[in-house]
Amino acid sequence: MSSLRAALAENGFVIQRQVLSASDLEALREAATRTTERARSGNWPDVRTVGKQFPPWPKPTPGEPPQDGIWGVQGLLNPALGCDADVFARSYFNDKVLDVAKALMSCEEDGGQECTDEDLVLELYNMLVRPESDFELEWHRDDVPRTATPEEEAAKLGIRLAAKEGEREGKRVKKRYWNTQWNLPLYPDDSLIVVPGSHVRVRTPAEREAAAKEPNMPGQLVVHLEPGDVVFYDNNILHRGVYKADKERMSLHGSVGHAGGGCFRATNVLQHGIGKWIDQCDFSSLASGPGGGEKARQRAEDMRARLVKLGRESGDVGYSLTG
Template identity: 50%
Template sequence: MSSSTPHLDALRRDGFVKVPNLLPHHVLLAMQASCKYTTDRARRGKWPHVRTVPKQYPPWHEWQAGDNIWGVQHLLHPDMPTRDTFAEVYFGDPVLDVVKELLGLTQDGDDRRRDPDERPEPDDRLVMELFNLLVSPDGARDFELAWHRDDVRPDVSPEEEARQLNLRGDGGPQSQQLHAQYNIALFEDSSLVVVPGSHARVRTRAERDAAPYEPNLPGQVVVALQPGDAVFYDSNILHRGVYRGIDVTRELGRMTLHGSVGLAGHGTERARQVLQHGVGEWVGRAKFSIEGSKGLRAEGMRKRLMEMGSGKDLGYSLVG
């Protein structure tokens, strides 16, 4: 008998799940064009919100002359010229249908166990979080991210690691997902490397002793994506990124949408991870021009992000 929640089942088991052909072809073409334009502007300093080599984690500084970028931040920012195109994808059904399954908001998900009279509509529990673009750096050298979990620092003890992962005595996670995180490839992308199942356990001795950029960690898997494919993954799975350097005058390289959507009602648990990226500084003036039910969904998600606050004095999850 097939499962009614195959994506959630895979995420719980492996810590990640691939979704082939998530973006319809016409949407993929529009996103490719928008991201080519956006990346070119960012590399020329026409968009200040970027991730720069060799820095791996926030806080990010604004673009400066000579910067080599590996990411473009804030695709939903009110000053982003192509934000409407990005918003159509971020708030669209192809992405959010998977998100709602992963957050237990589908018909057979965890949320359906509640009293129907007390249960809000699934869209009313979604929170706008992050939507960024990951790109290839310019140059002959590759840029690599160290092995990490997004919200557990590598120097914590096994006991503290288990506590922060919220593990039960049998090693499984205690609670449902509080957010869904994903990469959507616009061109071929084999940059993400993960260790399946590591989201639901503390690190092994080999993983603790491994070099930060260990190229062959036991059990690792390279997540290969074709244009339009997506991978949704637990942010605390052991993972790293390997970005192949390119000649940006001749190659497009990697252009991959990197986003997350939250579950309302968990602001204090999730606020630092989201707001450390600076999204709280502009979301208050980021109303969208989308019409109809999608527009209502977008505005509701935006307001729920505003309720998290600005992010000042919350600190940062990782250092480097």
């Protein structure tokens, strides 16, 4: 498991192949298809609308398809999705996903501690879907605005700028991960593009000067995933999404936190409006069925309780980025 951490530290992402069984995948595709249709037709309030990259996204008028279509569905654990929320919950709390997340948030070196179930905080579970017209995101880091100076960027990334005049390369002060984020596609997926290693350095002059949607960023890598693969990534890696209207996409987009991070993640998580319904979640379906049991249900409840506590302690969190 420390090899996962080493790969994340080096590249800013790590891929695990085939974490879902064929029957999990089948059930998820059915739930995801129903949920996407509901959202496309204007019958789900929390969507990512085409043309807008960051929250808050406008709410559709109930029953009317959002004008320019959608590229994401928010709130897969929201109980208003009925039994589809149970299917999504089973995948969010899947041991194969959470075991990797725990490994990535552990810090066994330098007297640090292993991350256990008791540290986990429920965060986001959304789905990124095929838009009905081609759409691209700008290059970004989730928590650092484009306008950040190299000094501000270095501070956000937890790196030190080299002291020598003219040298911009940052050297990371050992980073402790207080959250991890993943994409788990249900169809072959190559929408996510990253610049490997960019999570531990400030942008180069070429990256700063590049067009917001530069199609050929130096060193960029298209992340190719098969259904049931999962990529975990540092959400401050330089990345973007490119979406084609004629290519099916349903990618489960999750994140989980470590309670030790305190309010550090509050804005990133709560800006998505999850606080409005998280109290109403019911994870009792996890007490039975494949991979389930009382322990799984209790872990989910405890993760939810840690998020509710975070929300209570954080107050008004605002938004990470605009646009």
